[in-house]
Amino acid sequence: MSSAPESHFEGNLLLKALHDDDRALLAPHFERHTYQKGDTLFSAGSEVSFISFPCDQTVATLVIAMQDGRSAETATIGREGAVGGVVSNGCLPASTHAMVQIGGPVIRMDAARLQEAKRRSPTLRNLFTRYSDCLLAQVLQSVACNALHPIEERCLRWLLTLQDRLGSDTLPVTHELFAAMLGVQRTYLTRILRILQQQGLIEVGRGRITILNRTEMESVACECHGNVKRHFETVLGAVYGPEGQLLRLQPPEDAREARRLDPAAVVERASR
Numbered sequence: 001m002s003s004a005p006e007s008h009f010e011g012n013l014l015l016k017a018l019h020d021d022d023r024a025l026l027a028p029h030f031e032r033h034t035y036q037k038g039d040t041l042f043s044a045g046s047e048v049s050f051i052s053f054p055c056d057q058t059v060a061t062l063v064i065a066m067q068d069g070r071s072a073e074t075a076t077i078g079r080e081g082a083v084g085g086v087v088s089n090g091c092l093p094a095s096t097h098a099m100v101q102i103g104g105p106v107i108r109m110d111a112a113r114l115q116e117a118k119r120r121s122p123t124l125r126n127l128f129t130r131y132s133d134c135l136l137a138q139v140l141q142s143v144a145c146n147a148l149h150p151i152e153e154r155c156l157r158w159l160l161t162l163q164d165r166l167g168s169d170t171l172p173v174t175h176e177l178f179a180a181m182l183g184v185q186r187t188y189l190t191r192i193l194r195i196l197q198q199q200g201l202i203e204v205g206r207g208r209i210t211i212l213n214r215t216e217m218e219s220v221a222c223e224c225h226g227n228v229k230r231h232f233e234t235v236l237g238a239v240y241g242p243e244g245q246l247l248r249l250q251p252p253e254d255a256r257e258a259r260r261l262d263p264a265a266v267v268e269r270a271s272r
């Protein structure tokens with residue numbers, strides 16, 4: 001554990017999008033950790049006492065585990081976001097497991113301190129509310145995709161989502177992990193990946209999957225990845241690069257909060 005120097009904020013797009021005042025409010029409470037693949041950030045049922053911001057190529061996953069031992073991914077979160085108490089406001093029991101899918105640096109802070117900062121700053125509240133909405137949109141779209149779309153399309157959605165967050169064509173995922181994320185048998189997944197490889201979309205290697213043709217993948221994938229991407233663009237001002245990687249977030253100001261803070265608007269309201 002160490003305190004997080006200023007340059008490390010660059011690794012997480014949500015922290016990078018903070019106003020200077022908000023960053024000053026949060027920065028004293030940041031701790032930098034390094035996680036390995038497979039590490040648990042929190043378990044279902046445990047109280048979420050800290051919020052984690054994956055940095056650089058670190059990716060975390062919210063996983064639901066069933067009594068029969070099977071599991072499925074419900075959200076994939078990388079440097080565009082945060083894990084833990086984002087939607088629930090923290091300090092409540094977790095409904096899912098949060099595990100590290102791709103290891104690397106993570107900035108952590110106490111969830112209660114974040115709540116306090118959000119109470120004090122409308123711009124911070126605006127940023128996190130907008131991010132929570134986008135995270136929820138990702139989860140809701142996954143629910144529909146899992147119910148309505150075939151496994152090939154769910155595979156493509158997951159690969160595109162991961163590539164957005166990593167900003168790399170080569171995704172360090174094993175068949176075991178991928179199968180667990182989609183909630184299918186490994187042998188079944190291997191068959192599906194072989195089909196996608198024969199179509200020239202991906203190349204499957206040992207412990208990695210390489211995206212060969214992103215444009216073609218987007219055109220044959222279901223609408224789900226595109227829907228979530230557009231929601232991030234509209235609500236959080238997400239900017240994507242030509243290869244799909246998430247570059248930055250530029251959240252619009254909350255109009256009601258801005259009016260509330262504007263002294264002229266206060267005078268205007270008072271004179272009505």
Ligand SMILES: [Zn+2]
Nearest residue numbers: 145149222224
């Ligand atoms: Zn879909």
